[in-house]
Amino acid sequence: MQDTSGTQPIQTDALVIGAGPAGLFQVFQLGLQGIRCHVVDALPHVGGQCAQLYGDKPIYDIPGIPVCTGHELVQLLQRQVAPMDAQLHLSQQVSQLQRMDDGRWLAQTTHGLELHARSVFIAAGVGAFVPKALKVPGVELLAAGQLHYHPADLEMVRGQTAIVHGGDEEAVAAAIACADRAQATYLLYRRDAFQASAVLLERLQELRDSGAIRVVIGQITQLHADAGQLRAVQWMDGEGQEHELAAQQLVVCLGISPRLGPVAEWGLAMERKQLLVNPATQATDAPGIYAIGDIVSYPGKHKLILCGFHEATMAAFAAAEYLQGEKPLLQYTTTSARLHAILGVSHPQA
């Protein structure tokens, strides 16, 4: 799958909202129906809960895979989905979803991306995984490019003074990465106790010992900016004393958690924060919008990856009929030359 960005409205037959296991398998099933799609996820990576909440823990109930970790399942799904050549738009939330006059759906993301989609597949799980925001006075004064939440890349701190705020694995990893690039790196957290792997903690200690990372124990109380440019971070120590630390870049890693957010505002029928669907088609009450995975409710629904896979299959068959105007034929990946062409495999005996 490719990661793309841009500002032109994108015309597509299918938009998948959410790149968790259900959304990824939706891409595969749509691909088998000859339907190309775009995928949007709030996270900077695919995999949803499997990657974000239990990447290194084992899963034992995926058919045909006796055991794999969350990360391994995501890697296998990515491999399986690769021939479908979906366009991936990460680190952005679908914030708006509205019906257009011609019956298509207009989706807008928090990065300003617009998509015009003939069909939409909501695979939003337990909600969009979004970083916990820093809520202190002064945040609103900053121009873009100085306050970064869980950034995937830290090149922007090169040659500058960077403060990393947080105490978990991602904060420690970010501080270590900053130490290689920034002129000065501070790791600011409320306690001198960091939760990270032994390897990262050992490296942090080395960098503390050498002075490449300076640890500050306290809480951020305010940001100071001149003409939109971060000048200093104000913080309070354990005795309630306020201090200022000059910096140009602030990296905030306070954790990422799921929020249902905009899905509940799109006017779709819901019950107890789940989208109501017809389990024969996964159709919601809006034409051309299907929903699958943990976000849906129907009689007998179980929040399991296996169920999300089945629902993706049901939705793809229903959407193929909706988009192509006729019931799709059931074909086997084992024997169908058409599916082999889609998958990019060759079997002369097929």
Ligand SMILES: Cc1cc2nc3c(=O)[nH]c(=O)nc-3n(C[C@H](O)[C@H](O)[C@H](O)COP(=O)(O)OP(=O)(O)OC[C@H]3O[C@@H](n4cnc5c(N)ncnc54)[C@H](O)[C@@H]3O)c2cc1C
């Ligand atoms: C600790 C733990 C262990 C588990 N173990 C198992 C197990 O052993 N077996 C099993 O079958 N299941 C297990 N599960 C459950 C399983 O992980 C879920 O059923 C599965 O992840 C649901 O997949 P999904 O794709 O529907 O949603 P998710 O995995 O939640 O993915 C949804 C994605 O949608 C994105 N998103 C949501 N809203 C938006 C939006 N508006 N814009 C952009 N992106 C959005 C989110 O950022 C997220 O990445 C476990 C769950 C947990 C928490």
